[in-house]
Amino acid sequence: MKLKNKIYLIEVLIIIVVISFFSSLYYIYSQKDKEDLERNINNIIEVNRYVIKEMLSNIYKEYELKRELFYKIHQYALQKLKHNPNLSLQTLQKDIQKKFDLNNVSVDIFLLNKQYIVFKTTHPKDLGLNLNIFEDAKYYLNQTKKDNKIYVATNISIDALDSNQNVYSYSKLNNSEYLELGFRFKNTFYQTLQKNLDEIYKTTHNKINLYRVVDFSDTKEIYDNILKIHNKFKSKADYFKSLEKFDKNKTTNNKYINAIRYNKIYKEYYGNKLIVFVPLLKKNQNKYLYYYNLLMTIQIDISSYLKTINETRKFFVIFAILLFILLVGLYLVIKHNFYNPIMQLADAFEKEVKIEDKELLLKSDEIGILAQKYNKLFESLNNEIEKNKKLLEENKRFIADTVHQIRTPLANIMMNSDIIKMVTDDKNCFPYIDQINASINMLTNSYEDLSYLISHDNIEYKAVSLNISSILEDRIEFFSTIAEVSNKKLVKQIEANFIFSINQIELERLIDNNISNAIKYSIQNSEITIRLFKKDEKFIMEFCSYGEKIKNKNRLFEKNYRENESKRGLGLGLHMVKIICEKYNIEYEVNYENNQNIFRYIFGIISQKKG
Secondary structure (H helix, E strand, O other), X not given: XXXXXXXXXXXXXXXXXXXXXXXXXXXXXXXXXXXXXXXXXXXXXXXXXXXXXXXXXXXXXXXXXXXXXXXXXXXXXXXXXXXXXXOOHHHHHHHHHHHOOOOOEEEEEEEEOOOOEEEEEOOHHHOOOEHHHOHHHHHHHHHHHHHXXXXXXXXXXXXXXXXXXXXXXXXXXXXXXXXXXXXXEOOHHHHHHHHHHHHHHXXXXXXXXXXXXXXXXXXEEEEEEOOOOXXXXXXXXXHHHHOOOEEOOOOOOOHHHHHHHOOOOEEEEEOOEEEEEEEEEOOOOOOOOOOEEEEEEEEEEXXXXXXXXXXXXXXXXXXXXXXXXXXXXXXXXXXXXHHHHHHXXXXXXXXXXXXXXXXXXXXXXXXXXXXXXXXXXXXXXXXXXXXXXXXXXXXXXXXXXXXXXXXXXXXXXXXXXXXXXXXXXXXXXXXXXXXXXXXXXXXXXHHHHHHXXXXXXXXXXXXXXXXXXXXXXXXXXXXXXXXXXXXXXXXXXXXXXXXXXXXXXXXXXXXXXXXXXHHHHOOXXXXXXXXXXXXXXXXXXXXXXXXXXXXXXXXXXXXXXXXXXXXXXXXXXXXXXXHHHHHOOOXXXXXXXXXXXXXXXXXXXXXXXXX
């Protein structure tokens, strides 16, 4: 590991230890504050749950004492209406109030049709209300429909508009009408509850509300605030119509509904306020409520909790800033005294330049000594490089001159060989002349390779549009003599007039090296197939020859690599092919199929002239 990395690692470890320690402290204090808040919330929930249950219990006890009286009143009203169907409900109401000692209970009278809808009443806001939406009312009406008995509800109802508690009784009046009486406990529940909640708010600043969640139908449910007086609505029917309906079979984000559905406490933060949604009483699990669930919301002031959290956070922010300043200072010291000098040395090594920074060279520490020794070594190495450059230039010039000198003798030998073949009458000489021509062609190919290798770095080989098909035909013809002398046959399968933008010398080097290698490494008396064809909007050039499977395809195109060391060669041909392919974005690959080595070159989209 590098020295600078070791120093940085120690610095990072120190940071991790310090941050971990203070993070642990922060977590402990945060958890304690959170636990205190949770404990406070739970206490508030339990106290208020107890208070509300006790209030309902007391009201229920009062109701139980008057249950028999309510039955008698209903019986009296039923007889009166049966005796005189045209009797005014208001008159009957006054009559009941005079005849019976009701104290703080008032009586409302309702007439219902077959559909259990209120069509006449002493309580106008219930006019048009469909009692089918209330499970208890529907149940009792169905019972009296069957047996003509009077039923007094065993549960207490809280009025949706004025929050008063009511007890209802039901009976069948005739075949098309039903009688309902409502016994209203005047403001006892609402006033007592509101008084208790006001006291809680004064002492704790926690605002409490009560909601009921009602099954509005078989598929819908609603919720409303039972502590809120809804004077703006003319009727309960209008009020229930205004409430949002929630599909029982669909999920919702509404916390009032979800708290009851899943019997779970939910919390929601609004600034410095926390609202807690608490399922208070579930229907069918108590004797007070029959057709709805009771939900309590508590709005808790968490200002002091947030203040503590913010103060703790401020402390840690200040600590983090101081720690950051300390670490930045340490970093700058390390950077100035260690990192920058080391990077200057590394940069000099990478760029292979002399160090010129006087401050670094004048340092008396190990880094300064290293810089001085590097400069001495650099000067010595540069001297050796200059000598080697001169030698390389001389060798390159010698090779270029030699290649140039070969051109004229080769041309003369080939020309004279052709003349001899033309003028001689002795056909027995032809095979020897062909061997001479084949050797000349091989030398010419090697000459062209060398010429390209020593010039491609200095000369720009510009691309032009070429007929690949035609040039491939020419190069096959050029190598046909070499192939015949080697007892091999070149077979061509070439589609005509393929046009591609490439330099002709580079295209010939690509073709020549592949044909030359195929002739050199294929088995005796075999065919070498050269193809040019179109596939998937691209054009493919293949050189297929029978021979031993290539062992290392990955290294085949490397410089100076030869698959078969027994075959003499420079090992530069395929490397040259690779350079040309990469220049023109020609894909290349080598495969072994049906005992043949196949060199495949895939050209990009090129045009094909119609012949």
